[in-house]
Amino acid sequence: MDAMSNRAEDLHQSTGLFLSAHYGASKLSWCLENSSVIKEAWETGRLCQRLADLSSIRVHRPAESEATSRGTSFLLSGMPEAWPDPEPGTWFRPGDGTAISERYDRWLEEMEKNVRGEG
DSSP, X not given: OHHHHHHHHHHHHHHSOOOSTTHHHHHHHHHHHHOHHHHHHHHHTHHHHHHHHHHTSOEXXXXXXXXXXXXXXXXXXXXXXXXXXXXXXXXEOOOXXXXXXXXXXHHHHHHHHHHTTOO
């Protein structure tokens, strides 16, 4: 367990991120706050489109970014029948993800070499 806590501390020291069950969310949040390239890709929809292309599945980006507070408000209001529907959001359908898949495969190969100490 000490090895894991050392890695978690190393991760935090080098990136400012904490290892958690919500690591992906905190990583995206950090990237949006600290990278103008990622922020622009998020705002223009390119980030979701690339994710759809890479995964070959549709990606939905809700119009509301904070669904938890909406659900809590609904429950605290006694679950009224006349509750407005959420905005529909945007669907991103997979396109030709060949180029991004190839880049991802090369990146993954290099990361695996690095982990094995070959990089």
